[in-house]
Amino acid sequence: MLVKFRAALAGVLYCLRTQINMVIHLTAMVAVIGAGWYFQVQPWEWVALTITITLVLAAEAFNTAVEVTVNLYTGKYHPLARIAKDVAAGAVLITALGAVAVAYFIFGPRLGL
Numbered sequence: 342m343l344v345k346f347r348a349a350l351a352g353v354l355y356c357l358r359t360q361i362n363m364v365i366h367l368t369a370m371v372a373v374i375g376a377g378w379y380f381q382v383q384p385w386e387w388v389a390l391t392i393t394i395t396l397v398l399a400a401e402a403f404n405t406a407v408e409v410t411v412n413l414y415t416g417k418y419h420p421l422a423r424i425a426k427d428v429a430a431g432a433v434l435i436t437a438l439g440a441v442a443v444a445y446f447i448f449g450p451r452l453g454l
């Protein structure tokens with residue numbers, strides 16, 4: 342069990358070491374938590390923020406897994422490799438847009454937007 346946990350942790354650390362986007366997402370997460378604390382958001386809003394942040398980070402991790410898997414399969418240009426990576430990146434984009442929407446609904450009114 343501990344071995345599996347260590348392997349999963351190694352996967353997260355790999356993402357942090359190699360993916361600048363993961364660092365950007367984590368920075369945004371810290372900013373959102375700070376804003377939530379500053380504006381004293383409601384418990385249900387913390388739930389929405391937590392789910393949203395988790396989705397974005399998980400999507401980025403899956404995106405990294407897809408990239409590495411495609412690179413393992415081929416180092417050459419292949420239309421399917423492009424599609425696989427583009428779709429995985431698209432999944433991250435979808436979660437990021439959702440995160441912007443959630444942030445807008447929660448912080449927008451407090452910022453007078």
Ligand SMILES: Nc1ncnc2c1ncn2[C@@H]1O[C@H](COP(=O)(O)OP(=O)(O)OP(=O)(O)O)[C@@H](O)[C@H]1O
Nearest residue numbers: 360361408415416417418419420422423426427430
């Ligand atoms: N083997 C390939 N064949 C065809 N297109 C590819 C291939 N590898 C990458 N691409 C294209 O280049 C884009 C960027 O690929 P890359 O592997 O650099 O992803 P990335 O998101 O920039 O990853 P990283 O965060 O590691 O830099 C992909 O979204 C895809 O459109």
